[in-house]
Amino acid sequence: MLRSMYSGISGMKNFQTKLDVIGNNIANVSTSGFKKGRVTFQEMMSQTTASGQAATATRGGKNASQVGLGSQQGTIDNIHTQGFRQTTNNPLDLSIQGDGYFAVEANGETFYTRAGNFYLDDQGYVVNADGMYLQTVDGERIEIPDNVQSFNILTDGTVEYIDAEGERQNAGQIAVAIFSNPSGLVKDGNNLYRESGSSGPATLVAPESDQSTSAIISNSLEMSNVDLAEEFTEMITAQRGFQANTRIITTSDEILQEMVNLKR
Structure with a gap:
């Protein structure tokens, strides 16, 4: 019993x-x-109560108990898996269509997330809700000056803006972090993931490139799956x-x- x-x-x-x-x-x-x-x-x-036996010339075999x-x-x-995309009409709300993660950095540490609700801080850098900087394919931060007329984020991650003189400028290209085993990422709270030995190291690539077919969709957020x-x-x-x-x-x-x- x-x-x-x-x-x-x-x-x-x-x-x-x-x-x-x-x-x-x-x-x-x-x-x-x-x-x-x-x-x-x-x-x-x-727990084996009786071992299995092979057949003999005079008796058939028995299965183990x-x-x-x-x-x-x-x-x-x-x-x-991908969550559904919700339209927000906020140009700094971003979602990734396809595989990959946004790379954000603070205090020398890099984390990864699918939550694309970004903002501009007081210095014009694109940051997430915790003030972590969104990274480009070169590992740099994205800065949009405060005197721009408008800005736009393309599906390949390129951030463009029209400066005060009406000239088109490039603020960088948003990176997509690719992992060989995304399921090996470790949740770190606040919608963030850390890489681990199981996930393998992150590879920062450009969206819609030879290395990634993912696309950045502006004015939308990926919700829970x-x-x-x-x-x-x-x-x-x-x-x-x-x-x-x-x-x-x-x-x-x-x-x-x-x-x-x-x-x-």
Whole structure:
């Protein structure tokens, strides 16, 4: 009976983790650039009660008899599919169509994000909500003077503006960071990711180039890729799984109680 109780405990623990991830997904359904998480389970080791046997000249073979010892957490994946694009009519709201991430830098550290809500600081640099500088393909910052007549961001990431004399100027080209394994990026909070040994190093490339088919779409934001209908379905499944595992523990306890009562 103890094996079934331990299996039930492991199942409850794993479904609790699944509910934690689902809760985080639902909480960030309106977060720009958010990528949903997914939990996978794995079977734990099994206890072999009888080994398998090969066939002989007088008897056929036998399969092994094994009792499973519960489940364990396999992975918590980040699903980097594209979220839907929301039109905002703000020229500094940017979204990436295709693969890649914006590279932002502060205090000598570079982070990566799909959240494209950028602003101009008091010195005319393009920054995100936390004041981190948006980087170009050359690793430079993008500066738009305060006396410009207008500015425009093209799909290849080129930032152009019309200066006070009416001349067209180039402020730089926004970079797209490409990774060999985007799922290996580590979430760092504030819609930011860090590169890791699993993700590999970032390669800053120009959009719509030989190295990247991605495009920068101005006046729009990429929203979360969370599907509420899917999350609610997974939540119900996880809740029922949790309840079923509690039932395993309750039933095992009742049987143990009956065994104790045999002595009375």
